[in-house]
Amino acid sequence: MSDHTNVEIPAGFEGRDLLTLLDFTTEEIQTLLTFAEQLKQNPHQNMLPGQSLGMIFENASTRTRVSFEVGMTQLGGHSLFLSPRDLQIGRGEPVKDTANVLSRFVDAIMIRTNSHEMVEELATYAGVPVINALTDLYHPCQALADLLTVKEKKGKLEGLKAAFVGDGNNVAHSLMIACAKTGMDAALAVPEGYEPDPDVWKEIEKVAEENGTRLELTHSPADAVKEADMIYTDVWASMGFEEEQAKREEAFAGFQVSEELCANAKDDYMFLHCLPAHRGEEVEASIIDGPHSYVYDQAENRLHAQKAVLAAVMKK
Structure with missing residues (x-):
């Protein structure tokens, strides 16, 4: 398609908010x-x-x-x-x-x-x-970009498995909602004490049930990424939690997305990260800078x- 093709705006969204x-x-x-x-x-x-x-x-x-x-x-x-x-x-x-x-x-x-x-x-x-x-x-805008990236690379969303490894934070919440809404199975691996918000998780479970998608909450990164098509992580200390950095580094030991962890995923898995990233903390440099990484496509999206x-x- 050329840049001069006129694209039509879909109806039904006029005047609406995007809060989640x-x-x-x-x-x-x-x-x-x-x-x-x-x-x-x-x-x-x-x-x-x-x-x-x-x-x-x-x-x-x-x-x-x-x-x-x-x-x-x-x-x-x-x-x-x-x-x-x-x-x-x-x-x-x-x-x-x-x-x-x-x-x-x-x-x-x-x-x-x-x-x-x-x-x-x-x-x-x-x-x-x-x-x-x-x-x-x-973080709904991030989740839409995530879905767009997976759809581009895999050609579909339904039936794929996404794994998020790290903090049960805003990015994890929105990704899990996005997966549950679009027929992607989703696993969330968090350290004890860093689970997603219980009220938000209940809503995600409801959506997954309505759409027949599998949803898993675990403390085992290896279980979460088993046979995953996409592995996602975020920084361990998000904005507002910087003073907890040392405490979180201790709590998240074993939750790094490493070569060893990714060996549990499918051979053609995608790696995503919402950025900014800390190489050597939540992800090994060889993963985020390697052939499975689509973080810059994801950022562009x-x-x-x-x-x-x-x-x-x-x-x-």
């Missing part, structure tokens, strides 16, 4: 992935002419900020980077007021913050779509997956 993939059906997720594939083939689409995205960042970011900014530009729109230093919200303005005021200036709000409750409150009061670009509980979300929810 739990709010989207299997069919809707598949539709967004197909749309993302089309946008990847035809990147410059004037779908959001004159529209503005307000981007609230309470945390540092490389991939999220660049991909959303470039994405809006490629879609013919404009983005505004807003740090807590730029916003009155950083000085205690109620979320309700910020939501109401921003909604009168911009066509959508993207937010990256620690508190998922804050994002829910923002969405409650905003008159425009709100996109969760990472909270303490969920943040752009295409997010563009699909932006165009779909901001469609007028």
